[in-house]
Amino acid sequence: MKSTGIVRKLDELGRITLPIELRRSFDVNERDPLEIFVDDDKIILKKYNPTDIFTGEMDDLVEYKGKKVSKNSIKELARIAGLKISE
Template sequence: MIYTGFVRRVDSLGRITIPSELRTLLNISARDAVEIFRIEDAFVLKKYSPCDIFTGEMDELIEFEGKKISKNSILKMAQIAGFTIV
């Protein structure tokens, strides 16, 4: 983990504010959905992206480097790169 130096208090409704510097760094805008994961005694927030980052497709998604990509996009990229798909 990377220490950010940010400390926030939980309000009476259980909410916290994500600092604008972190929202900018993670490309999180107002009204964006975030996923919440628990790892032992820590929470991890991640911008939620349920569809292909290139086409918006929602079928046959594969997660790579924290991003979702459809099999169709992978095949198209492989063709553009000159790979032969058997």
Template sequence: MRATGIVRKIDNLGRVVIPKEIRKEMKINNGNTLEIFVDQDDSVILKKYSPVDELDQVQDYVNTLVETTECDVMITDTDKVIAGSEELERYERRPVGAVIKETMENRNTEIIEEGTKGDICEDYEHNEEKVGSILIAPVMKQGDVLGAVILSSQDQSLGDYEVKIAETTAKILSKQLGL
């Protein structure tokens, strides 16, 4: 744990403001959910909460989608890749790219015909390297975006069949998330 030198008072409703600099550094935005931990030495620790990361069978969903669609697959939360098929597992735990974030924010399923590695992850080497078609289906619960189901294929263009499969998986995942 590192000290920031910032001290805040708790108001009469028990609230404390997380400084803008820390929110920016940690990529904490309005509406994000934080998990609260209490340490043995009376420390209170706030951690970004990812309900998608808590799912036990997320890799099973990935494997089933690979078998069903013959595409590469990954599942993300709003910030990072949670699980990926064999071809995309190198992206796991990496931050999602701007295109994926934008699609999640728009709350619509999108197909990008000529995707690049930079569309998938923001800090991946050789970001301009082509990865083929990318389909992004947001996972939403009660109007909040919690992540995305992403299909990718260099061999085939993605169409209505893959859209329906990805959207159905996103809905199933949202029902699995206990918020």
């Protein structure tokens, strides 16, 4: 892991501000969702890119009960279930 040399303090609500240089480097804009991961003693932020829960595809997604599913996966599931769906 590479250190940036940047240190930030949490505010009274537990927030930090990401420096503009980092936001530009990683194409993170205002209101972009970020995923939060924990690895031992590290907190890791990653730009959130929704993917198909089955294949990891990022294209042609629909949401069902809070989960992202690609149209290709829907077609494959219908085929496995023996259902006919129109294109």
